[in-house]
Amino acid sequence: MPELPEVETTRRGLQPHIEGQRVRRIEIRQAKLRWPIPDNIQGFQGRELQSLKRRGKYLIFDFGDAYWLGHLGMSGSLRLLAPDAPADRHEHVQVDFCNGQSLRYRDPRRFGALLTGQGDPLQHPLLCKLGPEPLSPDFDIDYFQRQCKRRNSAIKQVIMDSHVVVGVGNIYACESLFLAGIHPKTRASRIGRERLHRLLEAIRKVLSQAIAEGGTTLRDFTRSDGQPGYFAQQLLVYGRDGGCIRCGRPLKRIVQAQRSTFYCPGCQH
DNA sequence: CCCTGAACCTGACCGC
DNA sequence: TGCGGTCAGGTTCAGG
Numbered sequence: 001m002p003e004l005p006e007v008e009t010t011r012r013g014l015q016p017h018i019e020g021q022r023v024r025r026i027e028i029r030q031a032k033l034r035w036p037i038p039d040n041i042q043g044f045q046g047r048e049l050q051s052l053k054r055r056g057k058y059l060i061f062d063f064g065d066a067y068w069l070g071h072l073g074m075s076g077s078l079r080l081l082a083p084d085a086p087a088d089r090h091e092h093v094q095v096d097f098c099n100g101q102s103l104r105y106r107d108p109r110r111f112g113a114l115l116t117g118q119g120d121p122l123q124h125p126l127l128c129k130l131g132p133e134p135l136s137p138d139f140d141i142d143y144f145q146r147q148c149k150r151r152n153s154a155i156k157q158v159i160m161d162s163h164v165v166v167g168v169g170n171i172y173a174c175e176s177l178f179l180a181g182i183h184p185k186t187r188a189s190r191i192g193r194e195r196l197h198r199l200l201e202a203i204r205k206v207l208s209q210a211i212a213e214g215g216t217t218l219r220d221f222t223r224s225d226g227q228p229g230y231f232a233q234q235l236l237v238y239g240r241d242g243g244c245i246r247c248g249r250p251l252k253r254i255v256q257a258q259r260s261t262f263y264c265p266g267c268q269h
Numbered sequence: 270c271c272c273t274g275a276a277c278c279t280g281a282c283c284g285c
Numbered sequence: 286t287g288c289g290g291t292c293a294g295g296t297t298c299a300g301g
Binding site: 002003006034057071072073074075109111112126160162169170171172216238259260 | 292293294295296297
């Protein structure tokens with residue numbers, strides 16, 4: 001479900017309701033996610049959530065000297081309900097706050113994660129080697145070109161690698177490459193600076209627009225308030241099987257690294 | 270170091 | 286209605 005815009009949309013939706021709130025009760029119904037939820041999460045009962053942050057697609061629940069690290073995987077979502085609202089079979093975690101908000105983590109496929117840690121969350125093994133945020137100045141053309149020069153794999157796989165840049169998932173990778181006019185299978189090392197620059201700008205544009213639209217709702221993504229995101233209406237190639245909006249030629253679907261890639265054979269070279 | 274493929278899980282949908 | 290196959294927005298990890 002979530003790429004960076006969906007995670008950011010979730011974060012913004014939750015933030016005003018849970019930041020500064022004290023944890024009253026934590027219920028783990030299913031601890032088996034990507035990694036097991038640590039038992040010591042119960043030690044956060046009675047503590048106050050300082051802030052809700054994001055790094056890449058990870059959510060950081062900052063409790064001051066300790067934190068939770070959350071990831072929504074492919075099918076995870078976070079919502080706020082009433083404390084007594086019933087849980088369905090995929091709602092694995094419930095965190096009740098003292099202000100009456102009840103945070104629910106639902107994840108049918110259980111590829112997501114909820115971990116605990118102490119100290120600086122950015123030093124966590126899962127975060128410390130991540131590439132720059134795509135919308136930050138750290139993601140600049142010099143850095144991007146350096147990364148691409150030493151990669152012989154397809155450009156689509158490179159921009160989806162979180163060690164190069166975080167937050168570009170399958171949908172937005174396809175969209176960015178279309179905007180930049182680059183064929184998804186082009187070897188990264190063979191793309192010149194100019195075209196890489198266009199790609200970098202395309203990634204920025206697609207992600208910031210998607211955030212502004214509240215993320216993409218394809219099947220079951222809903223924002224933390226239960227509303228859908230509206231970016232799906234603006235997808236230019238992903239999941240489409242008509243003609244290209246620019247040249248009219250039929251779009252193609254191929255498979256790269258076990259993922260579907262959509263592109264226009266007329267516009268992308 | 271770089272690259273590829275397997276692995277983790279459930280549900281929706283399609284054709285027979 | 287049931288069954289088997291395919292597909293799904295992520296990412297770590299093992300092994301070449």
